Amino acid sequence: MLRIHLTDADFGGTRFAENPAPLLDSVLALSEHLRDRPGRSAGLPAEIGPLLSMVNAQARGPTFLDPLVADAEHGFSLVDAAPRAVLRSELARIWPPDRAIPLWVRNLADGDAEERRLVNRALRAWYRRDVLPRRDRLDAGFRQDIAVRTPAFPQHEAASAFGSLHPDLRYHDGVLTLPHPKEIDITPRGAGIELMPSAVWSGRPLFTNPWRDTDRHVLIYPVRPAFDVIGRRPAGALARLLGPTRAAVLAALRQPRTTGELARLAGISAPSASQHTAALRDAGLVASRRTGRSVRHELTSLGAALLAANDEPAADLSPGASP
Known part of the structure; x- marks a missing residue:
């Protein structure tokens, strides 16, 4: 369970994201593909193989793959420029303890330039294949969800406001909870939460802290209705x-x-x-x-x-x- 401890200032500072993040959509779209089609990774292009080693059906992947920026090219440049310390810590965080670490992943964690290029090419290939062709529709779904919710959201009590985003979100006595495989406590300390709807993801709500801006607390939820x-x-x-x-x-x-x-x-x-x-x-x-x-x-x-x-x-x- 992930628990986000919110003050009145946090709730007052909660706001919707200004723009979708195309590389986040790319990672979530791959996770959605793996959720909906178990065992179908063999049918995907070999070029995206590095992504399949790091992203799973629960959208558990390293945060350096999905910088939360609106411009895809800017996002790709940030993936290329992720500091070695971030590569190392994120790969250690997501890698299963009972799974052997391939040499290329060890090299990537050390900041190897060739492995960085392989990962960036894989991410670009998946983005071009799956997200770019439907970018206009995905962006419209993002903006439509926000446009429908914005007028009513500030008028809700905290519990009903967060509950309206997704049935798995619970708010009680200053604590927002959402399903998570680990026990984690987050304290935004007045920074509030950024709400980001996703038109490609239909799973549980997700929470992330971008490595470039640790004061940015982002809650990702699937748009609705269907x-x-x-x-x-x-x-x-x-x-x-x-x-x-x-x-x-x-x-x-x-x-x-x-x-x-x-x-x-x-x-x-x-x-x-x-x-x-x-x-x-x-x-x-x-x-x-x-x-x-x-x-x-x-x-x-x-x-x-x-x-x-x-x-x-x-x-x-x-x-x-x-x-």
Whole structure:
């Protein structure tokens, strides 16, 4: 469990990020790929191999890979310039104790220039392959999420404000908690928290301190509802037919997802997600199958056709957009 101890000044200083961070999106997109497609890393380009050694399906990776800057080229230059001490400490932090450390990773930790270039090339290759082609949609999802939340967020009590971001966030008596594999306590000391929605990540909320600015405390959460994640919203007629939540659940199934993933994306409980998928399954729009302890859902040909016939572009809620 990660605990963030907040003062009144911290809550007053909590704000939304000004811009998305494309290299953070790249690392999260790779983690999302590994979460949704277990065992599919073999199908990825060999060029990104160094990333697969450092990033896993829980988005656990070294912070030098994802500088929180808005310009991708600036981000790549920061990856190249990460100090040796940062390389060494971050690789030691994320490397499993029961896993042998390859020679190239040892060399990278020592600041080897060739290994730095290999990592930068891998990150560039993944960014160009996965994030750059959908950059406009991802940025729109980021800005839409903030535009929808900003008017109401300052009016909430702390508990409901943070809880509105993600069901796994809990606030009580000055302490914000979120799931984490380790027991960690953070004290922002009046700096507040920067809230950064991600349009590529559907997992648990994440917390990071950029190595370049240790007073910057960033909480990353998946955008919601589901149609924000994919950059398209169910058309009004479909939402009126199915209801907005059920239409959003259907839209989220453009790629197969488990019940838990649907619940997180749509901001609903797992039992509610099960009820919605059952109704969609009864209508012939969704097929479900059990895999271990999980139930995985996907569109039928009828469900895909219904979405294709009824989708329309998501509204642009970015600053300066026409109403």
